Amino acid sequence: MNLIEEMGVRAKAAKTSLATAGTAEKNKALLAISQMLLDNTEQILGENGKDLEQAKANGMSQSMQDRLLLTKERIRSMAGACEKLAALEDPVGTVEGGHVCPNGMRITKVRVPMGVVGIIYEARPNVTVDAAALCFKSGNGVILRGGKEAFHSNRCLAELMRKAIRQAGFPEDCIQLVQDTSRETSLMMMKANGFLDLLIPRGGAGLIRAVVQNATVPVIETGTGNCHLFVDASADLNMAVEILDNGKTQRPSVCNALETCLVHRDVAKTFLPMMKERLDAHQVELRGCPVTREILGDCVVAATKEDYATEFLDYILAVRVVDSLEEAIAHISQYSTGHSECIVTKDLCNAEAFQKYIDAAAVYVNCSTRFTDGEEFGLGAEIGISTQKLHARGPMGLKELTTIKYLINGEGQIR
Amino acid sequence: MNLIEEMGVRAKAAKTSLATAGTAEKNKALLAISQMLLDNTEQILGENGKDLEQAKANGMSQSMQDRLLLTKERIRSMAGACEKLAALEDPVGTVEGGHVCPNGMRITKVRVPMGVVGIIYEARPNVTVDAAALCFKSGNGVILRGGKEAFHSNRCLAELMRKAIRQAGFPEDCIQLVQDTSRETSLMMMKANGFLDLLIPRGGAGLIRAVVQNATVPVIETGTGNCHLFVDASADLNMAVEILDNGKTQRPSVCNALETCLVHRDVAKTFLPMMKERLDAHQVELRGCPVTREILGDCVVAATKEDYATEFLDYILAVRVVDSLEEAIAHISQYSTGHSECIVTKDLCNAEAFQKYIDAAAVYVNCSTRFTDGEEFGLGAEIGISTQKLHARGPMGLKELTTIKYLINGEGQIR
Numbered sequence: 001m002n003l004i005e006e007m008g009v010r011a012k013a014a015k016t017s018l019a020t021a022g023t024a025e026k027n028k029a030l031l032a033i034s035q036m037l038l039d040n041t042e043q044i045l046g047e048n049g050k051d052l053e054q055a056k057a058n059g060m061s062q063s064m065q066d067r068l069l070l071t072k073e074r075i076r077s078m079a080g081a082c083e084k085l086a087a088l089e090d091p092v093g094t095v096e097g098g099h100v101c102p103n104g105m106r107i108t109k110v111r112v113p114m115g116v117v118g119i120i121y122e123a124r125p126n127v128t129v130d131a132a133a134l135c136f137k138s139g140n141g142v143i144l145r146g147g148k149e150a151f152h153s154n155r156c157l158a159e160l161m162r163k164a165i166r167q168a169g170f171p172e173d174c175i176q177l178v179q180d181t182s183r184e185t186s187l188m189m190m191k192a193n194g195f196l197d198l199l200i201p202r203g204g205a206g207l208i209r210a211v212v213q214n215a216t217v218p219v220i221e222t223g224t225g226n227c228h229l230f231v232d233a234s235a236d237l238n239m240a241v242e243i244l245d246n247g248k249t250q251r252p253s254v255c256n257a258l259e260t261c262l263v264h265r266d267v268a269k270t271f272l273p274m275m276k277e278r279l280d281a282h283q284v285e286l287r288g289c290p291v292t293r294e295i296l297g298d299c300v301v302a303a304t305k306e307d308y309a310t311e312f313l314d315y316i317l318a319v320r321v322v323d324s325l326e327e328a329i330a331h332i333s334q335y336s337t338g339h340s341e342c343i344v345t346k347d348l349c350n351a352e353a354f355q356k357y358i359d360a361a362a363v364y365v366n367c368s369t370r371f372t373d374g375e376e377f378g379l380g381a382e383i384g385i386s387t388q389k390l391h392a393r394g395p396m397g398l399k400e401l402t403t404i405k406y407l408i409n410g411e412g413q414i415r
Numbered sequence: 416m417n418l419i420e421e422m423g424v425r426a427k428a429a430k431t432s433l434a435t436a437g438t439a440e441k442n443k444a445l446l447a448i449s450q451m452l453l454d455n456t457e458q459i460l461g462e463n464g465k466d467l468e469q470a471k472a473n474g475m476s477q478s479m480q481d482r483l484l485l486t487k488e489r490i491r492s493m494a495g496a497c498e499k500l501a502a503l504e505d506p507v508g509t510v511e512g513g514h515v516c517p518n519g520m521r522i523t524k525v526r527v528p529m530g531v532v533g534i535i536y537e538a539r540p541n542v543t544v545d546a547a548a549l550c551f552k553s554g555n556g557v558i559l560r561g562g563k564e565a566f567h568s569n570r571c572l573a574e575l576m577r578k579a580i581r582q583a584g585f586p587e588d589c590i591q592l593v594q595d596t597s598r599e600t601s602l603m604m605m606k607a608n609g610f611l612d613l614l615i616p617r618g619g620a621g622l623i624r625a626v627v628q629n630a631t632v633p634v635i636e637t638g639t640g641n642c643h644l645f646v647d648a649s650a651d652l653n654m655a656v657e658i659l660d661n662g663k664t665q666r667p668s669v670c671n672a673l674e675t676c677l678v679h680r681d682v683a684k685t686f687l688p689m690m691k692e693r694l695d696a697h698q699v700e701l702r703g704c705p706v707t708r709e710i711l712g713d714c715v716v717a718a719t720k721e722d723y724a725t726e727f728l729d730y731i732l733a734v735r736v737v738d739s740l741e742e743a744i745a746h747i748s749q750y751s752t753g754h755s756e757c758i759v760t761k762d763l764c765n766a767e768a769f770q771k772y773i774d775a776a777a778v779y780v781n782c783s784t785r786f787t788d789g790e791e792f793g794l795g796a797e798i799g800i801s802t803q804k805l806h807a808r809g810p811m812g813l814k815e816l817t818t819i820k821y822l823i824n825g826e827g828q829i830r
Contacts, residue, residue: 020771099793105782107792114804115774193627197804212608213631218805239827246829355822356435359530367520367825376830377522377821378514389529389612389818390633391806403804406792407770410782412654414661415791 004188007143007176008195011116014171015141019113021170023090026137029168033133034082036164037157041075047156048125055123055149063253068123068150078129078157081381085137088380091399092139105410112405113139115197118189119383120211122203123149128157131202132175134383136165138401141174143196145189147203148181155179190215198401202384205311220392222384225255225339226311227369230328230354232345233266239366240271240344241278246368247342249282253313255385256340256372260308260318262328265291268321272296275319284315291321308335325350329357336360338387340369361387361394419603422558422591423610426531429586430556434528436585438505441552444583448548449497451579452572456490462571463540470538470564478668483538483565493544493572496796500552503795506814507554520825527820528554530612533604534798535626537618538564543572546617547590549798551580553816556589558611560604562618563596570594605630613816617799620726635807635815637799640670640754641726642784645743645769647760648681654781655686655759656693661783662757664697668728670800671755671787675723675733677743680706683736687711690734699730706736723750740765744772751775753802755784776802776809 001009018026037044048070055065091111098108117140119131128146135142146154158177166172178185189199190211198218201211205224212221229247231240247258263271272295276286287303288296300319307318308331322328332341342364343354351365362372372394374382379397386392392400416424433441452459463485470480506526513523532555536542543561550557561569573592581587593600604614605626613633616626620639627636644662646655662673678686687710691701702718703711715734722733723746737743747756757779758769766780777787787809789797794812801807807815 016772101786101791101793105786112774216628218803220805236827242827242829250830351824357431359527360820362821362823365822365824367823367828368830370830371516371520371823371828372821376516378516388633390635393818394821403808405775406777406787406809407780408777408782408786409766409780412651412657413782413786414657415665415783415785 002188003180003185004143004178004192005195007178008116008192010173011141011143011176012195014173015113015116018136018141018170018174019092019115019139021139023092025169026090026139027086029165029170030082030086030133030137032164032168033129033161034079036160037075037079037082037129040160041072044070044075044153044156044160045072047152050152051150060149064123064149068125068153070125070153074126078126081130082133085133085381088137088398090137091402096404103413105408105413108407109404110407111399111402114401114403116141116143116195117401118143118145118192118196118199118217120145120186120189120199120201120203120207121147122207123147125150125153125157127202128154128177129161130381131383132158132161134381134398134401136174138398140401141176143176143178143189145178145181145185151181187214190217193217200384220384220386220390220396221388222386222396223255224311224337224387225257225385226259226309226335226337227256227340228260228262228332228336228342229258229369230262230325230332230343231264231267231271232325232343232347232350233264234346234350235264235267235271235344236346237267237271237274241274243342243344243366243368244275245278247370248279248284248317249315250370252315255311256369257313258317258369259310259312260320260335262331263319263321264328265321265323268292269295272319279317282315284317286317286319288319289321292319311337325353329354332358339385340364340372342367342369361385417603418595418600419558419593419607420610422593423531423607425588426556426558426591427610429588430528430531433551433556433585433589434507434530434554436554438507440584441505441554442501444580444585445497445501445548445552447579447583448544448576449494451575452490452494452497452544455575456487459485459490459568459571459575460487462567465567466565475564479538479564483540483568485540485568489541493541496545497548500548500796503552503813505552506817511819518828520823520828523822524819525822526814526817529816529818531556531558531610532816533558533560533607533611533614533632535560535601535604535614535616535618535622536562537622538562540565540568540572542617543569543592544576545796546798547573547576549796549813549816551589553813555816556591558591558593558604560593560596560600566596602629605632608632615799635799635801635805635811636803637801637811638670639726639752639802640672640800641675641724641750641752642671642673642755643675643677643747643751643757644673644784645677645740645747645758646679646682646686647740647758647762647765648679649761649765650679650682650759651761652682652686652689656689658757658759658781658783659690660693662785663694663699663732664730665785667730670726671784672728673732673784674725674727675735675750677746678734678736679743680736680738683707684710687734694732697730699732701732701734703734704736707734726752740768744769747773754800755779755787757782757784776800
């Protein structure tokens with residue numbers, strides 16, 4: 001047995017008491033985690049400091065360093081997330097349906113935890129707490145494998161959480177952190193059939209691709225968002241500028257940010273200069289089709305096919321002028337990653353056609369793609385945003401971390 | 416592009432009109448398929464005859480030949496399955512939930528087809544029609560890849576179905592059959608990311624393992640059922656014999672058949688001889704633990720660990736005497752494939768503990784595991800029985816062939 005399989009065996013032994021625990025006990029443990037994090041803020045900051053020092057020495061980019069950084073406020077926010085989870089409804093045990101069969105057998109469909117969930121993520125220590133707490137509340141054992149850059153922070157956070165749940169009466173192996181952050185342990189997780197019931201990668205496109213290509217355990221693909229905005233001929237152009245600006249510049253590094261703007265030819269001459277003026281305030285680089293460049297001039301870089309296929313996650317926007325709704329839908333169908341897509345229009349038929357024909361987790365009319373988010377959708381905390389169609393699509397909350405089980409009770413019925 | 420990718424492109428082009436079609440149009444096409452099969456019974460039997468001739472020449476086993484064989488009655492039954500599907504409720508378009516956000520945005524969660532579904536199966540021509548009809552009704556394009564032994568039958572059935580849906584106004588590429596039945600096309604399907612939204616293997620443990628190990632597209636694992644019956648100390652022993660006999664001998668080749676019987680020590684001396692007498696009528700071979708052999712004698716083969724892990728799909732039963740409910744649960748937890756497990760008991764606490772701690776798709780108290788079946792569970796036709804926890808667990812009907820999509824409508828909301 002390799003390292004991950006050994007952890008899997010421990011997780012399997014521990015998970016039963018968690019899977020069958022009552023909601024009140026689980027909530028108590030979540031509040032204990034919250035308190036434990038607050039009580040040990042100094043220690044967490046100290047460990048995080050070691051990671052940051054190393055990161056600076058290795059020349060990590062400023063934005064990566066910012067993701068790695070913990071502050072008192074960020075620790076309070078992690079603790080707060082655990083408290084919020086404690087307040088959320090517990091999906092485990094929900095009766096999803098059932099009926100009495102003609103022969104008198106009673107069938108009940110109940111919601112149960114998945115079992116053991118693996119999470120592979122990058123250098124964001126907040127994921128350690130968020131993911132562990134979500135798995136805990138949904139009754140799942142969790143095996144966390146964070147990026148090596150956050151190792152000291154993650155180890156400290158995991159140990160504190162294990163201590164908290166142990167004190168609350170749960171086996172500490174309900175939450176485990178992979179201490180060996182080599183590429184090998186990542187691969188072991190992808191192949192841990194029989195030990196992991198589900199593997200969720202949280203991170204950039206490269207990580208997700210690696211997991212999808214290599215995993216033999218069930219995976220939920222998350223996150224990659226090549227999101228489009230289509231400004232229809234009938235659009236309220238001021239609204240379109242607001243939605244575009246919000247989608248592109250409010251937080252460019254996240255998956256629900258906009259990457260491409262498609263503009264109907266009839267409004268291109270009016271809209272493109274309005275758009276440019278607004279985006280110039282954030283120094284957004286534009287990469288446009290020939291018509292866009294005709295209208296806006298050479299300050300716009302010529303867009304390549306690759307630009308249309310790229311999730312920039314940066315102050316860059318691809319722009320294309322299209323002749324019709326159909327052309328916009330065709331463009332999106334070609335390049336979309338199935339995350340979030342938006343039309344701004346006043347035309348009812350076009351709005352309906354867009355929502356009918358676009359194949360994505362979230363299809364917007366006249367509001368920002370930035371809303372694709374568990375909190376905004378009312379699920380509470382989320383473990384990620386699924387861009388696949390199996391099991392879960394869009395923001396995944398507690399319910400998406402569970403499965404169902406049929407209970408069948410009879411009095412000797414045979415077939 | 417390889418063969419499967421080319422088929423995938425055709426399926427993608429065809430599926431849109433199917434995905435957005437009304438239920439009435441789809442039902443009309445299903446009835447047209449049914450009529451087309453009935454009208455061309457002679458042609459189907461002729462093509463099936465070619466497969467059977469080849470099978471006999473290749474020395475195919477009798478039971479395999481029986482699976483391959485089509486008769487007038489079986490063709491009527493395939494046609495009947497299409498009619499039944501036409502009568503079932505259409506999951507597409509169902510509103511699964513929704514709410515108005517605090518900012519006034521309206522979120523609606525609607526059920527939509529998966530897109531393009533691939534099915535890999537063995538030499539059972541009835542799967543060609545069942546799977547195509549299920550995918551069609553649920554609005555999905557389908558790419559079928561059946562066993563080479565059934566090639567003539569499958570090609571004939573697929574052509575007839577394509578003709579029927581074309582006449583009913585749908586693109587014939589909604590239903591496609593892979594004409595090249597080499598191992599390569601199977602592998603191509605497993606790696607057809609971006610072309611297949613879901614791949615379902617239907618067949619023996621070897622096929623399913625190959626798909627799980629090799630697939631990079633989303634897969635639903637189906638079918639392997641190492642199912643157990645536990646005869647508790649308080650069991651009605653006559654009921655236990657009936658349920659055991661039904662589970663083992665009524666149709667041993669199917670996934671919900673019983674493979675192992677666990678017997679509480681307190682009733683072993685009474686129950687085992689009763690069991691043996693009943694199973695002897697079907698010449699069931701028994702493979703037992705030392706205690707079983709002590710009670711029943713040397714006519715019982717000594718069971719190995721491998722026997723406990725094997726899905727015999729035959730007139731063979733592994734038997735083990737256990738000291739307690741806990742030992743029974745531990746045995747099942749070690750060997751179960753998560754399909755169907757049963758306890759026979761009069762003890763309420765034991766029944767509840769069994770249903771709580773056994774981690775399987777269907778957990779039975781006092782009735783036969785043979786009921787794990789879409790029809791019996793009231794789903795109507797099924798595409799398979801999922802033994803994984805992701806997306807679907809247990810019998811999968813039309814709803815399990817769909818996914819959801821969020822529609823968000825606003826008046827310019829930004830974040």
